[in-house]
Amino acid sequence: MAIYFKQTATFRQSANRHKKILSALFSMVFIILLSVISHEAEAAAITSTVRVIHATSDTPFMDPGLKDLGHELQSVFKYTSYRLISSRTLAMAEGSTGRVSLPGDRSLELIPKGVENNRIRFSIRILKNDKQVFTTEIQLRNNSTITIGGPDFKNGYLLFNISGKTK
Amino acid sequence: MKETNRIKKDSNESLLCTDSGTLCNQESCYDTMTISSFIDGEISPEESEEVKNHLDNCPVCRQVVDHYLSFEKALNSGIASSFKDQDVKILQNRIMATHDLYAKKGADLNGIQNKIRSKLHSIKDFASSSIFSLPKIYLQIASLAAIIILSITALRDITDVNAPMQSVMAQSSPSAIVTSVNGDISSVIILETEDTHHTIIWYQEV
Known part of the structure; x- marks a missing residue:
């Protein structure tokens, strides 16, 4: 039983870490796209x-x-x-x-x-x-x-x- | 005596010359300089007769003659009174020179485009060959972000690298490339000034 809880906790920790990385990457892509769009709008x-x-x-x-x-x-x-x-x-x-x-x-x-x-x-x-x-x-x-x-x-x-x- | 120049082209290239369907081989066509000399009466009577006979059967060369004649007509009409005493040839040479510049410029720009393409390809190759240990989704997102960042950087680099070349080209190319002219006009002249290659369009309303 103790092993099961330990495994669940590890899995949650891992999922949270993945979520953080994913959201960080998405934020980065979003910022880059935004800067590209604003650069193009300026150039127009x-x-x-x-x-x-x-x-x-x-x-x-x-x-x-x-x-x-x-x-x-x-x-x-x-x-x-x-x-x-x-x-x-x-x-x-x-x-x-x-x-x-x-x-x-x-x-x-x-x-x-x-x-x-x-x-x-x-x-x-x-x-x-x-x-x-x-x-x-x-x-x-x-x-x-x-x-x-x-x-x-x-x-x-x-x-x-x-x-x-x-x- | 000036020798007439026939265009030397692949004999496989042939055009429909007459309505009856006779094929006109471009080998027998005259180059623009010869046609120009023919119009200006600068070739011998024998050669002139030869060109005349050819024109009777060749719509391609006839079209070139019509083009030159319309140009001459425009210059001799009221439009010419606006310009300084420059004969037809000077203006023709300017226009031909402008055309040459466009052609040279086109070639250079193709080079730039190829450089951009090769840079982008190398960026994509780098992204796909990276050995990240992250799960697939992260790798894809990270690759996408890397491609975007590197693309922007590469494009900026290319612009900077070619800046001196563009500057040289800018000095020798016309200020404006005229791609089309239309309207209720009887004649139009496009030329550029010698010093700064300033483009001028002069048209005459109907």
Whole structure:
């Protein structure tokens, strides 16, 4: 009888030890998964700035707000004047849509679709009078910009400089 | 006299050339440089005649010609007036160079992916070969935890190891890779600046 009780007690002790180890391991896995999920959620935050530029052949002028871009634009385009009409920064989650109003009843929609190999995949739509006129899919290098241009506006053309940044 | 270059490919590779079902062997097709020279009138009249005859029967080469012609048309339309005096060839070269960069980049990225895969495989091998004396369930859970921890560490390591390479690639690759362009547009040009490889898309609304 005494042996039976001893065996039961040993079995209980062993079961308790197993339970403790099991719960410790489960806690560890849970914490790791939680940190992975929170890390991914953090990585999904994408910041984008859309600068709307008016390029014309007027008196030579370079807007101070376009210091970083002026040389690039002048190396390609014939225009002499570059004015910054507006600048807007959007903080977006993956899959969400950022909207920016543009001159001439136009608007720009920006959808970040994911990050891969240090490049942010964007879907960009330009609408005129709510009708889609231009769409493109790009893979923008992190911390870089792309310029989209072409629509004519007030004796010149509109350029949209779009930047993308993610952690 | 410049010699025309035919594409040398496996003779087994053949394409349907005409609606009547005639097979066009790619061996007889011209490379893009020859087609470009043909469009620019830079080949001899005899060679030009030869290319013309080939184009009558080869939709593959005809498609390349159409592509070049549409590109030239776009440049000669109002779109060109926005750019500085750069001839068609400079822009073509830039676009071709961009394509080459994408191809090189793709190859490098495949290398990175393979490294990640091999690291993960070695991690899995390590986990499965461990000789823990714990009961099976603990071993499985511990293995899972180890795989997760080591995977995160390995991925971070790989990112760090390749950081200088990515930095070099970043400097020479375009700021944006344009994968598609669509819309109510009459023409579009995609180019990148020489200094910083800043990508520019210029389109003309209908």
